[in-house]
Structures are given as C-alpha cells and as structure tokens.
Amino acid sequence: MAYVNENYLKLPGNYLFAEVARRVAAYRDEHPDADVIRLGIGDVTLPLPAVSIEAMHTAVDEMAKKETFRGYGPEQGYDFLIDAIIERNYTARGVTVEPDEVFVSDGSKSDCGNIQEIFSEDAIVAITDPVYPVYLDTNVMAGRTGKLGADGHFEGVVYLPSTEENGFAPALPDRRADMIYLCCPNNPTGTTLSRNELQKWVNYARENDAVILFDAAYAAYITEPYVPRSIYEIDGAREVAIEFRSFSKTAGFTGTRCGYTVIPKTVTAKAKDGSRHPLNALWSRRHSTKFNGTAYIVQRGAAAIYTDEGQRQVAANIAYYMENARIIREGLSALGLSVFGGVNAPYIWLKTPNNMPSWDFFDKLLREANVVGTPGAGFGPCGEGCFRLTAFGAREDTEKAIDRIRQRLDI
Ligand code: PLP
Helix, strand or coil, X not given: CCCCCHHHHHCCCCHHHHHHHHHHHHHHHHCCCCCCEECCCCCCCCCCCHHHHHHHHHHHHHHCCCCCCCCCCCCCCCHHHHHHHHHHHHHHHCCCCCHHHEEEECCHHHHHHHHHHHCCCCCCEEXXXXXXXXXXXXXXXXXXXXXXXXXXXXXXXXXXXXXCCCCCCCCCCCCCCCEEEEECCCCCCCCCCCHHHHHHHHHHHHHHCCEEEEECCCHHHCCCXXXXXXXXXXXXXXXXEEEEEECHHHHCCCCCCCEEEECCXXXXXXXXXXXXXXXXXXHHXXXXXXXXXXXXXXHHHHHHHHCHHHHHHHHHHHHHHHHHHHHHHHHHHHXXXXXXXXXXXXXXXXXXXXXXXXXXXXXXXXXXXXXXXXXXHHHCHHHCCEEEEECCCCHHHHHHHHHHHHHHCCC
C-alpha cells in the first residue's frame, strides 16, 4: 500500500498567484477593453544580454561537431564558469571562495528548496515574515513543521517579523533556531540588512551552532555601496553561512535557468553522536546523486556576463529596472503612501492606505487604476496591510501605471 507524504497535505494550495490570476481574469471578463498593467510579476521582461546570446550560439555550434561536442559535464559546474563567478563576485570584493565551494545549478529556487535535505529532520527552522515562500514550504514538505494554525503560522517554525516597526531588521529569536533563512535584498519588502545586522546574525549562528541560509538572488540590484553583496563580507560567516545566487534576475535567465550555491568547507554541523561534518561534502554528495549538471550551453551564456562587455550589458538592464523602481517609489511617496524598498532591490513594498487588507487593496487597484500587484498577505502573516509592486515591467507601462494611480486611485 502506498501512502502519501502527509506533510504535503499541511500546505494550503498555491493560493496567492492562482487567486491573483482568477481575480484579474474575472475583471477582464467584465471589462474586456480594460488595459490592465501587471506590476505583480517577479519575472524579468528584457531579453538576455547580447554577450550571453552570442556565447550560447557558439556553444550550440560546438555541440554540432564531434571534436567539440560535450556530453555530461561536471555535476558541480564547469571551471570556466566557477572561476569567473569567484573572480567577479568574491575576489573582487575581498572575499575568499574556493572553486570546490561553488555548486552551479539550474537556479536558486531548486537550491533554496533542496538545501534542507542535508539537515536533520528535527532541525528548527527560522524564517523572516514576510518572505519568499519556498523556504517555508519545502520545510513543511520535509516534515519539519506542525500544522498551519489559524494565525497563518505553522507550528514549530520560528517566525521573525520583518516590519516597518523594526526597520525590516528582525530581532534575534528568543527560542532555539537551527536553520535560519535570510533573504537580502528581500523579496517581497525590497529592503536590505546592514553590515551590523548581518554581523548580529553571524554571531548568533556561531554562538548557537546554527546555519544561515542566505539568499542573495537580488545582490546585483544593490546600489548603496555600504550594503554587503555577500554574507561572506561579514566576519565569521565562512563558518556558519551558505549563500545562494542566481542568474535569473541578474542577467534575465529566468527562462534559461542557472544559479549557484556557495558552501565554504568550513561550514559544519553536528551528527547526533557529536561528530562534526562539513556541509560542503554532504551537499556535494546530494548534488552529484540527484543533479546531472546545468547545460553546457547555458553555462557558457552565464559565464559571458563576467566579461567586461557582459558586465556593462547586465548593469544597463539592471539600471533600466531600477529606474522603474525609482519611478514607482517616488510616484507613490508623492501621494503620501509609506513606501519601502526599490533602492537596492526591484521590489517596492507599500503600506496599504488606512490599513486596508491587502486583498481589498488589490481589488481597488485593479478596478480603479487597472494595475495588478501582489497582496502582502501572500508572503506571510506580517505582510498583511502591505502590497508589493515590481520594477520588472516595461518603462512605458510603469510610467502609465503610476500616472493612473495618481489620477484615479481614491486614497
Ligand atoms: N530567491 C528569491 C528570493 C526569489 O525571489 C527567487 C525568484 O523569484 C528565487 C530565489 C528563484 O530564482 P531562480 O529563478 O534562480 O530559481
């Protein structure tokens, strides 16, 4: 008799985006001529950088010839990509990362979701609230939580409220936490943690034998020079932190798929008998057993962004999105709304007027301004009363959306 993994039954349906799509479709049925602008998506809209296209064309041609054809590649990634990652993203910032500490993958959703497999089943998970839902859901699936309570919290999880009141810098937990997920720059709030804040977390992890799972998928969007790009810029982080990075938002690879995880060999955790084990070796075992490498063609496309020309092209695309972010942020602030993020991230997080529930604000924005965003409640209970807009739209649509909000939204 096959029984299901009942942990899956604890999860609510993928309510957020399905419900967004349902409400937009219903509105369009009623108003077929409405020009609806979507600023809810967390997906890029600009095409891949030309350097990546060119590198991938060349790689396709290599695949066509016997002499240059490639079959299975190294599971951990090709050296040409790993070396380029280390040089541009770490060595250039004074951070030491060894080639066998980088694991190339098909994107950071898989890595953020799969990493929990190398921790014990009874490890206690801490997550910021609100946050990217993958960290929590994958731990629910793995059985590290109890049931979902009426307050929207899963039993057994340590939630770290991240709100306007604490400046989006959550307090250290007052209970034990073993696996601490930090997302910086944050999705959905668009905020970052300062060097001091990150140092506080690294110190906590060292003192409590915890591990920080640091999602830096949006690191390339940081504009303020003093905000750390990597957790390894923080003293002691090489002993306690794993870092996730992605080419998705950095270089438009959302549909092309490439990311990587850094696990310094100095990050260890205990077995129940008290022996210590490097997590790098566990992840390497997992990665080589369950993953067969990112496509050679894709890795060539990713490596191309680390050339000087590639860096220029990527920076230009990010600057385009960040100008959208500025337009949204300043446009909404001028209307008297409380707005966060949008300086070091492509997300703008706003407080709904008069504490309106986030789904009510969704409907209001859709009906009055024909603009679609994402209700904050979908990212965790602390997201209630907030709303996320993204800077990934076309410039024209972004400007039009803000104009409409200014002219039509009754707030
Ligand atoms: N981490 C965060 C915080 C994200 O917002 C996303 C995508 O939206 C990802 C990871 C996943 O990125 P990828 O496309 O590399 O799987």
